[in-house]
Amino acid sequence: MKATDDVRRAMAPQGVLRTTINLGNPILAGRDPETTRPHGISVDLATRIAERLGVELELLVFDSAGQAVAAVDAGQADMGFFARDPERGQGIDFTPPYVLIEGCYLVPDASPITDMTEVDRPGNRVVVGKGSAYDLFLSRAIQHAEIQRSSTSPAVVAYFLEHELEVAAGVKQQLEAGIEEYGGMRLLPGRFMTIEQAMGVPKGRDPLAREFLAAFIEEVKSEGVVAELMARHGIEGATVAPQA
Structure with missing residues (x-):
């Protein structure tokens, strides 16, 4: 889809493409340890989208998905990178996904829990990152266990250990990093959800904006750009989403 003047106005009505970046998901973004960028x-x-549109890019960087979603909902950003979720869909129009990520459970090595079906039981406390995709999902799915929330997704494992909880839920790679850092924990086999990472624009924005992003996503998937970027950033355990 060409970046016509109409598309440019739909995507960046202020002449600058304001984009949220969520540091809470290590698959998508992080900070350079030297420059902090x-x-x-x-x-x-x-960056590719802004270049195609021929406009300046303004990155609005947040520590959690919930903060990034709120910025788009409030019209403070023109687009963002989010996991697709029905609740978020009330204020955001999503594109098809470009990356699929596993949501998994973590338990102490000594835990009697060996299977995901044993998590949702009375007496179990499950910590999630506040406002994350798996927080929204498990808030609907969990019926018997108690859900607790850490301030951000990267804080889940530390919260889990500090409060001596039964289960931690999160992005597989983030939980694996916690195991490597602290030890004494293990992942339960399988996944409780597949997290569909997509882009989104504020609900009510000119439909050309979503159409442009949706076409862009299909293009970068089919041309191998997403796979190339994942390899460049050393991302393992995630997969490129299939063509819509």
Whole structure:
């Protein structure tokens, strides 16, 4: 889809493409340890979109998905990178996904829990990152266990250990990093959800904006750009979403 003047106005009505970047998901973005600048797949894709539109890019960087969603909902950003979710869909129009990520459970090594079906039981406390995709999902799915929330997704494992909880839920790679850092924990086999990472624009925005992003996503998937960016940033355990 060509970046016509109409598309440019739909995507960046102020002449600058304001894009949220969520540091809470290490698959998508992080900070360079030397420059502290954000980097990652979402930053690279946002840069390509701005270049195609011929406008300046303004990165609005947040520590959690909930903060990034709120910025788009409030019209403070023109687009963002999010996991698709029905609740978020009330204020955001999503594109098809470009990356699929696994949501998994973590338990102490000594836990009697060996299977995901044993998590949702009375007496179990499950910590999630506040406002994350798996928070929204598990808030609907969990019927018997108690859900607790850490301030951000990267804080889940530390919260889990500090409060001596039964289960932690999150992005597989983030939980694996916690195991490597602290030890004494294990992942339960399988996944409780597949997290569909997509882009989104504020609900009510000119439909050309979503159409442009949706076409862009299909293009970068089919041309191998997403796979190339994942390899460049050393992302393992995630997969490129299939063509819509």
